[in-house]
Amino acid sequence: MTTNGWPGDVLLAGIVLLGSSVQWLTGMGFALVAVPALVLLLGPVDGVVLANCAAGAISIVGLAGGWRRVRPGAMVPLCVAAACTVPAGAWMTRQLPEPALLLVMGGLVTAAVLLVMRGARVPALRGTKGAVAAGAVGGFMNSAAGVGGPPVSLYALNAGWTVREFVPNAQFYGVVVNAFSVAANGVPQLSGTRWTSAVTAMLVGGLIGRGLASHIPEQRARLLVLVLALAGGVTALGKGLWGL
Template identity: 65%
Template structure:
């Protein structure tokens, strides 16, 4: 019983950290919290809970900024993601636990490194770039819970400012995570765990909003990516040990 409550408490702390980061930066819940959720709950439930929580915290942020969403520019991203989410769900449902851990660890680590380097690729510009980024993001979000980096790279290559990016990323987060949950279903957690997750999401939203007024954008970005890289490497190591 004590072990169960310890896991629930850790779950709440992870969701609190991820939701604070997401509310602060517009993306980052899955990068920061996803690897830890996978380690706590296993690849299947961990990724699904990451989809659920990331979608909810994106919706909270979107409530304040929905008027700034550029729907015409988001439609190619969303349409492409809708096409590849089922493939990601299919892969996640058929790959063994250790292999999925390795895949998640590799994807998170590689995505964090690419965003840190600010990769510039001409193919990630314009409508074709939006379709490519959306397709990659939809697959990665459904399979591993990390759809944000592909969209971040698209935003970097198209010259979006942070002010433009955050509301559009939140809108995208709501939609792509709804697609992922529709393909896989909701996570199966006990009632106390759901209550802790809900409280952590609410508190994280408040913390992230407060931090957004005080933390410089560049500093917040470095923290998010550093945590993501560390979590990805730990998940990769666990998968390799269990293989």
């Protein structure tokens, strides 16, 4: 389903603004919040690739102040594994019909959010093997559904990282995996007006998120992100089932 004209531009701006705000507010969440809505608005392929572009750009800016805290020992296997599975996810988005893609994307988002909410402890997600497993799953999910962060979140949880340790490493991973995903999927086919709306909303959302960061407790903000993401994932699932 796509919406053309100014109503579509306004919806697009609103989705990107919300996603950017929560990303700057909590250090995560753009893709979780925005992808289901972007997919419903723009279609699976353009929705996913726009999310990849926006999340990658936000990660670049966020990483500028924290790159010294990146852990190469964990990030190298994560990113190499992601690079190997990104092409498979990109291939799948071009093979399945739209209702089936909505089912896959909605299912991946919903399952990922529930696992993160539950704080799943998985012994296999520890050490180098855990980094490879998380990176491989994250790379596939990122190029297929625009949501590659939850496996890395689960890896960090099982590795015992603090939030301060997690954020710069997640941003580094976001830069790399989104660059791979855009290279595999291409650039979204949007009009100049829609590009302008998306970029402006991303900048404004960043300012809003940074302004709210000191006023909203982190745990409450993260719960809000996960609830919004869960609602979006379930909506995409329902849309896919209806299309079938």
